[in-house]
Amino acid sequence: MAGKLLSSRLATLVLLAAIIAVVPLLAPSAFYLRVAAVVWVFALAALGLTILMGYAGQVSLGHAGFLGIGGYAVAIGPAQFGLHPALCLVIGAALAGLLAYLVGRPILKLKGYYLAIATLGFGVILALIFHSESQWTGGPDGMQVARVTLFGWRLSGAVNWYWVTGGALMIGAWIALNIGASPTGRALKALHDSEVAAAGSGIDVSAKKLAAFVIGAVYAAVAGGLLAAMNGLITPDAAGFMHSIELVAMVIIGGLGSVFGAVVGAAFLVVLPQALTFMHDYEQAVLGFLIMAFMIFLPAGIVPTLRKWLLERLS
């Protein structure tokens, strides 16, 4: 009974909704809401990687590149073409999906280290383009993003953005959970365990992998667009190598393949630097140490380990 409850889709969504609803009641100032909104955005990006890495078992070390596409779409569209930011968010997501579709075909044939390096190289090239094409992207300093107006209502302030990002995360989590339980989700989990066996049972392995890659890219682009619009600024660092590593670290620290794990991992890596501002110089060392420590001592991640412990206590 308890086991069923802990692993049900509805329970995850209700718990997530409860957390999103409760945080504003506990937050002592708007600053905390702002940090929470950043957590929701990164959780959304991490959810895309959860589908790719957790369900399908394919790694991407260049995922921040898609985040950058979404961010720059929201920045460049209104500034250069006078398009509405919301439309640009959709265009950015579509572009990221299209690029993932085109690049994913050859890249996803690779496995293990080779896939990791190919996606890494792809991400670095994207970041370099954002860095160098300064007539479009503003170069290394990045560019301002115009304030968003929706139906005559100016979207600004930590509270408004908190609900927008929280809502986006709820939708993202709902879709990710449903994908996990759909035939495609089961196919992805099957090819994660054994590609040969999955292909033997009639699963089109390369098409399913490609679908997971495209979905992951769209998630990242939407998150990138929201992040850029919320911050009012986008820089090439958003698409950089370190960001890609942080996204992967979120998914693994939270718990590979767990939707709630992506949220926990994102919260962990976003809140930690804020909590450590008094020892700012050590931030990089602490991040590196945590990644190593989690990989070595808690490879399953926080959420699955906690769930297992809870189930053992209950039974």
Place this chain on the structure above:
Amino acid sequence: MAEFLQLVFSGLTVGAVYALVALGFTLIYNASDVINFAQGDFVMIGGMGTVFLAAAGIALPLAALIAIVGAVIVGLLLHKLAIEPARGASPVALIMITIGASIFIKGIAQLVFDKQFHSLPAFSGDTPIAVGGATILPQSLWVMGVALALFVALYLFLEKTLLGKALLATAANRLAARLVGINVTIILALAFGVSAAIGAIAGVVVTPITLTRYDVGTLFALKGFAAAMVGGMGNPLGAVVGGLLIGLLEAFGAGYISSTYKDAVAFVVILLVLFFLPRGLFGGRSVERV
């Protein structure tokens, strides 16, 4: 023609460093199946360590020696504290561990050293030598000479010494190596130590040309990795040829096309090689090790 020659010289100089980083990758990959993303940070430790020890008044050769020993200690600790405890982890987990180690080393380096660019004086002066209309810096000859010497030394070590053969045996089949009485743990530590030494030596000789900073390791690692992959993962000769090739392509790309995208060359090469020659120019034994 003079311009062409000039680009060849600069390409071979950087290429020699990439080749050394790739050689370090290959050594660790062969012995332990781990791709060590912290390889570039050994280059940084060699360069930065020498700069700061020399600034403290220690003679350059001694400073370089201490920095190289320091890098070897870091390499051994990396193996002992991070790789060994995670035995049996998946390739992705191992990649994340070495990336974590690389971030950690950079974090410590900016505390121990600083965040500025540093240089070393060239070993034999800065007077360029004229060759066929182009010029070459004496330090470039140092880089290429040291790379060649290290490659020959590594070859002799692997082929002519018992310890080297034990390393090759461990690379070929770890279980069989253990059965014939090879202490595999020591061999793996040896691979990490030698690999760190190669990286640090490369860092010492290249610093007068390219400068160094706490975070230069990332690009060296990525390009060295591209070199190792172009040559075919696990093949030492391939690593050297791959390194020189990437160095040359980068120099030609910067000279004839655009210097903005110089750093993209290595990644475009990786993607092309992976798509069209998944086993590299010199064909590794297998793409996936089971």
